[in-house]
Amino acid sequence: MTSLSNEPVYNVVQNGIIRGIKVAIENECFGSAVILIYSGIDTMAYIAMPENRTEVKSEDFISWVDRYIKFKCNEQVTGEELWGARCGMLHSFGPESSKSRRKENPVRLIGYTDHSIPEVRYDPSISTSLVMVSIKALAESFVEGANKFIVCEYANVERREIAMERLLKWLMYFRLAVLSKETVTHIMRTRAKFENKKGGSKPALCYFCFRNLFIGRDVR
Numbered sequence: 001m002t003s004l005s006n007e008p009v010y011n012v013v014q015n016g017i018i019r020g021i022k023v024a025i026e027n028e029c030f031g032s033a034v035i036l037i038y039s040g041i042d043t044m045a046y047i048a049m050p051e052n053r054t055e056v057k058s059e060d061f062i063s064w065v066d067r068y069i070k071f072k073c074n075e076q077v078t079g080e081e082l083w084g085a086r087c088g089m090l091h092s093f094g095p096e097s098s099k100s101r102r103k104e105n106p107v108r109l110i111g112y113t114d115h116s117i118p119e120v121r122y123d124p125s126i127s128t129s130l131v132m133v134s135i136k137a138l139a140e141s142f143v144e145g146a147n148k149f150i151v152c153e154y155a156n157v158e159r160r161e162i163a164m165e166r167l168l169k170w171l172m173y174f175r176l177a178v179l180s181k182e183t184v185t186h187i188m189r190t191r192a193k194f195e196n197k198k199g200g201s202k203p204a205l206c207y208f209c210f211r212n213l214f215i216g217r218d219v220r
Contacts, residue, residue, distance in 0.1 A: 030135050037142050038086035047163050064184050068145030073118035085110040
């Protein structure tokens with residue numbers, strides 16, 4: 001029987017994305033955690049985009065956030081605000097972006113706290129352009145949203161096929177010490193199913209992790 005950790009969805013989403021966010025927060029690497037959260041949202045938006053698309057656009061990210069990122073408090077942040085925050089963090093490790101600098105309808109800047117109740121703080125008497133967000137709450141909202149999203153995708157037969165095909169293109173990792181022939185066969189058969197369906201002839205790729213080193217190999 002194949003381990004759950006070797007299943008593509010669990011491997012990519014739980015081990016490849018969510019686990020890294022949790023480790024960063026546990027070790028108080030909060031800037032890294034924020035970047036990983038935004039990267040994770042990018043991945044969810046990639047899975048959710050229409051079948052005929054291959055590249056994620058800002059509207060995909062924004063749409064996914066507006067639907068799946070919900071904080072437990074009354075104050076919320078919009079998908080456009082998080083997109084601006086994402087661009088600022090990934091490109092300059094700061095809060096500003098073109099969306100916050102534009103003259104007409106600029107989005108609020110997002111600042112961060114490690115933990116806060118309420119999870120989102122906004123006081124227009126202090127600043128109308130700044131909203132403070134708990135990093136831990138942002139992580140929790142992302143995890144809950146990602147889990148809900150995956151369930152929704154797999155409840156729809158057509159979307160499940162699209163999601164599986166896209167997930168299998170992402171990096172998966174295994175410990176070589178426990179990587180069995182059965183596991184490799186399972187992964188390759190799953191990938192081949194979608195490659196054959198699309199009529200493709202590209203070799204399947206299997207990625208292995210050994211002592212934190214990622215090694216890609218063609219498995220033909």
